[in-house]
Amino acid sequence: MEILELIKKPPTEEILTEERLKEYINQKIKLRHYIGYEISGFVHLGTGLICMQKVADFQKAGIETIIFLADYHSWINKKLGGDLSVIRKVAGGYFKEALKISLKCVGGDAEKVSFVLGSELYEKLGLEYLENVLKVSMGMTLSRARRSVTIMGRKKGEEINFAQLIYVPMQVADIFSLKVNLPHGGLDQRKAHVIALEVWKDFGYKPVAVHHHLLLGMHITEEQRKKILEAKRTGNRELFEESIIEIKMSKSKPESAIFIHDSEEEIKRKIMKAFCPPNEIEFNPIIELLKYIIFPYLERKNRKLEIENLKKGTKKTYEKLEDFENDYIKGEIHPLDLKNAVANYLIEILEPARKYFLDGSGKKYLEELTNLKITR
Secondary structure, X not given: OOHHHHHHOOOEEEEEOHHHHHHHHHOOOOOEEEEEEXXXXXXXXXXXXXXXXXXXXHHHOOOEEEEEEEHHHHHHOOHHHHOHHHHHHHHHHHHHHHHHHHHXXXXXXXXXXXXXXXXXXXXXXXXXXXXXXXXXXXXXXXXXXXXXXXHHOOOOOOOOOHHHHHHHHHHHHHHHHOOOOEEEEEHHHHHHHHHHHHOHHHOOOOOOEEEEOOOEOOOOOHHHHHHHHHHHHHOOHHHHHHHHHHHEOOOOOHHHOOEOOOOHHHHHHHHHHOOOOOOOOOOOHHHHHHHXXXXXXXXXXXXXXXXXXXXXXXXXXXXXXXXXXXHHHOOOOOHHHHHHHXXXXXXXXXXXXXXXXXXXXXXXXXXXXXXOOOOO
């Protein structure tokens, strides 16, 4: 598969801009990727599998991949109780291990990704990093910084401290300090990446930003679903982004998130309780799991999707997602049958993570974080 196709394939939803990416590829400019993470609680399907699926695509395209463990950003955003020493310990322990095993679950190579701790980068760069933060800051207004705090999970208009305003230019400065030209993140990181595309002249090159899909939480409501559908229909990007952030899978809502080390029983329970409207495929959490996690997994394994009709005792296989979606829209697949299939496939996909954290050498990292009793 060509480099461009690998970068564009789902869960990618936006490239800023595809034209510039084509130019870089045609000019054989080396692509250097990064995705940054705050260090917080347990890693769920969105943080782990969706993000790492894209990292695996970049690896297959021969692109250098970097995972940035943003300890200072996490401290500013008061993660893990706002204790910097705890944040650093979790960064080098549970969090790093969780991302490595997630990458393995989606067919990537953990040995070919570089992990960079924010504080170590800043110590190495010294004044250069401060200058980069100031360059970005001089290209921003105060109101722009306030509007952009949504990248850290804060709502627009929410009361914040001054350090949280610095968070935004710091994140943009990270891109240029790491000298990456392929910054990557969820759609919720769009505001920071757009700023990077505006201040690039001070750094001598213009990045290409790749944004992947944000996985829905399991317990969204019909009201939330209608709100985001309306935002999409009217083209209201601001409302759409706010709505997505509100209903995305989040570790702070553990019943609405499936964690990579959840037991088989926990996975089944959460799936069975999840919102799954019949005949509706847009903003349906169970359909999303099928589309963004299970179908790519089956394609890698050269297998077909199999849905069992529990009432009739019959099975139907699907090679294409579109064929499944058409049947679901027509009501030929019951939500309960879909949930049962999705739960079983997820249990299979997450087996390496479950074994590592529940029974293997990763157990100590999970217990260490669990004992902190901090979910954010």
